[in-house]
Amino acid sequence: MCADLVSHPGFFRANRIAKLSVSEIIKISTRARELRAEGKPVIILGAGEPDFDTPEHVKQAGIAAINAGQTKYTPLDGTPELKQAICDKLSRENELDYQPANISVSAGAKQVLFNAFMATINPGDEVIIPTPFWTTYADIVEVCGGEPVLVKCPGEKGFRLQADQLEAAITPKTKWLMLNSPSNPSGAAYSAEELKPLLAVLARNPHVWLVCDDIYEHITYDDFEFVTPAQLAPELRDRILVVNGVSKSHAMTGWRIGYGAGPVELIKAMAVMQSQSTSCASSVSQAAAIEALNGDNSFLEERRLSFQERRDLVVAGLNEIDGVTCRVPEGAFYTFASCEGLIGKTTPSGKTIESDSDFCRYILEESHVAIVPGSAFGLSPYFRISYAAAKSELVEAISRIQKAASALT
Numbered sequence: 001m002c003a004d005l006v007s008h009p010g011f012f013r014a015n016r017i018a019k020l021s022v023s024e025i026i027k028i029s030t031r032a033r034e035l036r037a038e039g040k041p042v043i044i045l046g047a048g049e050p051d052f053d054t055p056e057h058v059k060q061a062g063i064a065a066i067n068a069g070q071t072k073y074t075p076l077d078g079t080p081e082l083k084q085a086i087c088d089k090l091s092r093e094n095e096l097d098y099q100p101a102n103i104s105v106s107a108g109a110k111q112v113l114f115n116a117f118m119a120t121i122n123p124g125d126e127v128i129i130p131t132p133f134w135t136t137y138a139d140i141v142e143v144c145g146g147e148p149v150l151v152k153c154p155g156e157k158g159f160r161l162q163a164d165q166l167e168a169a170i171t172p173k174t175k176w177l178m179l180n181s182p183s184n185p186s187g188a189a190y191s192a193e194e195l196k197p198l199l200a201v202l203a204r205n206p207h208v209w210l211v212c213d214d215i216y217e218h219i220t221y222d223d224f225e226f227v228t229p230a231q232l233a234p235e236l237r238d239r240i241l242v243v244n245g246v247s248k249s250h251a252m253t254g255w256r257i258g259y260g261a262g263p264v265e266l267i268k269a270m271a272v273m274q275s276q277s278t279s280c281a282s283s284v285s286q287a288a289a290i291e292a293l294n295g296d297n298s299f300l301e302e303r304r305l306s307f308q309e310r311r312d313l314v315v316a317g318l319n320e321i322d323g324v325t326c327r328v329p330e331g332a333f334y335t336f337a338s339c340e341g342l343i344g345k346t347t348p349s350g351k352t353i354e355s356d357s358d359f360c361r362y363i364l365e366e367s368h369v370a371i372v373p374g375s376a377f378g379l380s381p382y383f384r385i386s387y388a389a390a391k392s393e394l395v396e397a398i399s400r401i402q403k404a405a406s407a408l409t
C-alpha cells in the first residue's frame with residue numbers, strides 16, 4: 001500500500017522544470033478562492049478568458065460532429081477541412097496566401113507555441129521577448145533550455161518594442177523574436193507604422209525568425225486597425241510563424257484549438273513534436289472550429305463593443321486614483337496600470353507598500369479584489385486587471401480599489 005500520497009522523499013524532478021514555478025496568477029487565484037470559501041465577497045479580475053459563451057452555431061457544429069461519429073483520431077496536425085478553413089480565414093481577413101501544408105492545428109495556441117519552440121530551440125539559443133509578456137513565452141523557452149532575452153518596454157513607450165531595442169538585443173544566438181499584438185497583459189497593439197521599423201531590423205538580420213501571436217486580433221478598439229506582420233512584409237514570410245486560435249475570439253478556451261501558419265519545414269518539425277505528445281487536437285473541437293471560422297461572425301462586433309465599454313469604465317476609474325496611471329489599451333481585455341505613485345505608502349495596518357506585489361496583496365486582503373502584479377509579467381510597478389467580467393462587478397471592484405488606495409498614507 002502507498003504510505004504517503006502527499007509527498008515522497010524519493011520523488012525525482014527533472015532539471016528542465018527547475019526554473020519554472022507555479023505562476024503568481026495561480027497563487028492569487030488560490031488565495032482568492034480561500035477568501036471566498038471564508039465567505040468574503042471576492043471579485044476575481046485575473047482571468048484570461050472572455051466571459052461570453054461559445055456561440056450557439058459553433059456549439060451545434062460540435063454536437064453534430066459527435067452525432068456523425070467524428071470521434072476518432074484525426075490527421076496529426078489538423079483535419080484537411082479545418083486546415084482549408086484556416087487558409088481561407090488568413091486569406092480573407094489578413095491577405096495571407098497559405099496552403100494547407102503551411103498550417104498546424106494544436107490543442108490551443110499555447111501548444112502551437114510549445115511545438116514551435118520545442119522543435120527549433122537548442123540549449124543556449126536566445127528568444128527576444130518584449131516585456132511585459134505572457135509568462136508562457138519565457139517558460140516554454142526555459143523548458144527547451146533556451147535563454148529568454150527580456151527587453152523592457154515601459155508604459156511611456158506604449159509597452160511597445162522599439163527598433164533600436166530590437167537591434168541591440170539581437171546576437172548571433174538569437175533564434176526568434178516573439179511579438180504579441182494586441183498584448184496580454186498590456187492591451188497594447190502595434191499599428192502598421194509601428195511594425196515597419198521592427199520588420200526592417202529583421203530584414204537586416206536573416207538569422208532571426210518571428211513568431212507573432214495574433215490571438216487577440218478580433219478584440220481591438222476605437223479606430224485601431226489590426227495588421228499582422230506577415231501581411232506587411234511578404235519577403236519575410238519564409239521565417240514568420242503566425243499564431244492564432246479561436247479561444248479568445250469565439251470564447252472557446254475550453255475547446256482547445258489553436259493554429260500556426262508558417263514555412264513547411266517548420267510546420268513539419270512541429271508535427272513531429274505533436275505526434276509524440278497529444279497526437280492531434282480533439283476531433284469534435286476541430287469540427288466546431290471550422291464553423292467558428294467559416295460561420296456567421298457578426299456577433300464579434302457586439303462583443304467587441306461590450307469589451308470597449310468595459311475598458312473605458314475601468315481605465316477612467318483607475319485614472320481617478322491618486323498614484324495610479326493607466327494608458328488606454330488598443331485591444332485584448334486587460335488594463336495594465338502603473339502604481340508607481342503608491343510605492344512607499346503605508347496601509348492602515350502599518351505595512352509599507354514596497355512593490356506591485358504588495359499593492360495587489362493589500363487589494364486582495366483588504367478589498368477582496370483579485371488583480372495581478374506586473375512582476376508576474378516581468379514589468380513593475382504595474383498591475384493587470386482583466387475586464388472580461390460583468391459591468392456591475394467591475395464598477396464595484398473599481399470603487400473598492402479606489403477606496404483602498406485612498407486609505408494609504
Ligand code: PMP
Binds near residue numbers: 134256
Ligand atoms: N497567447 C496569449 C497572449 C494568451 O493570452 C493566451 C491565453 N491566455 C494564449 C496565447 C493561449 O491561448 P489558447 O487558449 O489558444 O492556448
